[in-house]
Amino acid sequence: MVFTIVTILVLGGAFLGLALHRFWTTREEAKSTILYAEIMKKYVAWLALRTIQMSRKASPPAWWEYVKALPMWRAALLEKWLYICFYGSFLYLAASGFFFAVFIPRGLFGYPLVGHVMAGGLFAVCLVIVVLFKGRDFISVPKPAHLSLSLLDPRKMGITPARVKLWAFWLFVLAGFLLTLSALLPMLPLLRTGGQRFMFEFHRYSALSSALAAMVFAGLELFASLRTAAPPGGEGSPGGI
């Protein structure tokens, strides 16, 4: 139950945060006032409007068009299959894991569980390859920090979308590592019941961290690509926000 509540809060918060970021950076009305209450009202109105617009535009063909437009299809053969396996396994893991954890009291079982275990192995392998070959793209060179109260200012802290993306990437990798570890250890004759119970919870929260990181990364990545493709304030993908 606790995990369900935490999951809803975390993922809901991440979704709303990403939407707010987009609203803040693309909508003129967000800068028309300095009153936070007014901004929030406009944000909610915009969110409602976008929800309606998206629901009208969203359809299987539109989604299919969107998927076909993803850049990974244009990658080299091996790289393409790597991404297909990576994204596919992750999506199945997240979908099966969270669905059963939140909606099915018994938890994950049966064929979905077998699929979850298999997809987990595939995901772990793909993650390692992605980090090995793409990890260096996500090493930033921040300025050396200086101890100062000005660090409390987000702009001076250097919290930019690009950096959040980097952190999200490495959080995703860390969570993937912990997921792999917490899946592996219970299979070995090492942990007693208490350890098993801890690992089970640890696996779930690692998965939540992984999903959060992926969501933030994907949200920022997609938004960034849409900004380059569409004028500010224009409409993007059928599911984009």
Added chain:
Amino acid sequence: MSRAGRTSLRALGGALLAVLLFAATAPGQTAAPVAAQSPKHLVWDGNRTIPVHLIPLRDENDELIVPTETDPWPYSARFTCGPCHDYATIGSGWHFGAMTAANNGRPGEPWIWSDTKTGTVLPLSYRAWPGSYAPEALGLTTWDFTLLFGRHMPGGGPAEPSDEEVLAHPEARWSVSGKAEVNCLACHNRSARQDPSEWAKQVLRENLRWAATAAGGVGEVGGMASRLKETWDITDGPNIDDHLWAVAPSVKYRTVDFDSKHRYFFDLNYQPADDRCLACHSVSPKDEVQWNADADVHAAAGLKCADCHRNDLGHAMVRGYEREAAETGNRSAESFTCRGCHLGENAAGEKTVVPGRLGAPYPKHTGIPLVHFKRLACTVCHSGPKPKDGFTRVRTSRANRLGIYGVATWSTDLPAVFEPVYKKDDRHRITPHRLVWPAFWAKRAGKTLTPLLPEVVEAAAGDILEPEERISLTLVALSQVMAEDEVPVLVSGKSVFAPNVDGGIDATEEAGAAADRPAFWGIRKGTDILQLVGDFDPAAEDKDPAVETRIQEFLQALGTVAVRPGEPAILVRKTLYRFVGGYLDISEAPAELAGAAGPGWLADGKLLPLVPEFDVRTVAAKAGTEQTLTEEQVGLVLEALAETSGDAEVVYVSGGRMFRRAKDGSLISDDHAAAAPVTWPLAHNVRPAQQSLGWKGCTDCHSGGSNFFFSQLKATGPLLTKKVDKLSAASFMGLGGLFQRAFGLSFIVRPVFKVVLAICALVAGALVFLAGLVALGRVAGFLDQR
């Protein structure tokens, strides 16, 4: 004399006896049990010793028993033990209160009425347990129930019915036998004289009120109430008309155990010894040899049954299942479940119980995924025999009449009980069960089957169910004139049938014999089997004169068969031998007997076989099997029952199927809920940890062909047929066999999978660590400064 008259006489006699005893003995020894309700006896004073039980024995009239007096009565637990231990409170306990219990509790082993002749295997219980029938609903009185199962009952309950129940069934013989009171000694007697076999014999002799005295070794009981007229009463004393057959029960007390004040020394235990429990609760694999049998791991560690299965004066035994505390309100019962004692957890998994009572170790369960603790009872991995193909057939004390020893063999192979059958309990947790397939004749009304009592079936079936008896009678008759080394036999195909000491027939297989060999009566001499009357030429002048002497003996012997359709005769070629007027009559066979040969019954000018062809066919079909009915017999009995059942359809249940008779006489089998196996959870024997499932790894259960999921159980029943249910272990669990097979197969690659995961975790961890170092270094400015 009327019952009222006898009662008055008994009262008068009792009063007189009391006065005499009062005059003869000290008041303190014969005082009325004034302390019966004294609360001081109900409260333990804290001392951990057991009081010496040197106490006066009292009979069912609450009179002091003087062992040396003439014809003393048996002692009564109600009046001997009752003064200090409230009898009514004890009588409501688990072992005695099934008829009046408000709470049925988790299903246990039902009483199984097994009657081989009618092919009945009927689970009965006064508790409303699934699959069990209420005895009273079938028309069984407490008297019937006591005679059927009293051999393994501890007295009380049905064996001690209320006076209203006794009056309601005057056909019962309670007034002769008395009631079997709660037999305290059955459990609490520490003496090695306590004899469950003696109890069983006394119950079968209908010596119910004497049974505890005899079984406890308190006195020697002779006589048989079952042979007495229904008008006999214990106050009548010995049967002066018959000293050989209808001898009235009597007690001869072991005077050596009495002191000079007529007090008897009971060697008692507060906690019963395991032997006392196991007398009625033993379960052993059918073909296991005694020296190879292991005890429960708790017993091996020095615990007694009663260490966990505790009770207070109310004798509401702690049974040890997880719902028990909630059902009974006895919170301390939580301490005596597996989880309570070993993990300190209650039924909800909360750590509310003090663990480790009696030194229970805390289990490591290293590497066992959590789901096992949610979905499986502890007993799945730890109790009963390990799963094997075909399951393990066991025999239980109560179902198979174990533990009763004497000249006769009491134990039976039937009913067939199997374990461990893993199925979900009412908490949807997989739990090991024992299983028995019911078999019975029943009237069918819609979807409801009402079982018929064996006696009803037997009456309707007539001689359809008696081919063995007829063959046996013939063989027994012939055996009267056999030499010491000769045994009369009936031969059919490969099977050779010989009489046994129980009045039945035993079948053996003759090696090398043709399966289609025609049936004949013969004599087994050593390993040879000869024709009863070999072929010879009766007209030959040099024939052996002993042959005709032998023929005369056979004819004389066959003449003693009680029920015969004609006079015995033996036809050899064209010569007919008969026994007429005490002499052998040899005559030429009439023309209508042409083609006949051998021994038979001469009736209406025909030579009938000694037993009908149906009998030979039936016993030959069943030879070497456990089954007691053929499809032909079932069809005939169904036809016979239909004639006496009016409009109701009669069916027979066996082997997990329901059989009914089609219009053309053939048997049709259908599914029916009443044919489903009856199961009850098992808890013992608990195996040592090293023998538990999972000790050798996941593949103990999760493999492509594991016995845990994929062993097959073929239904058994008294009917010899191929139409029986066959169920897989997974189907009992309500799990998909295909999934379990696929899941099991996945464990073939699991070691590789673990290695891959380990490598991935290692590499990913190393990269994260490196990235972390880089990030930390850059944040701190080290790298930038360098």
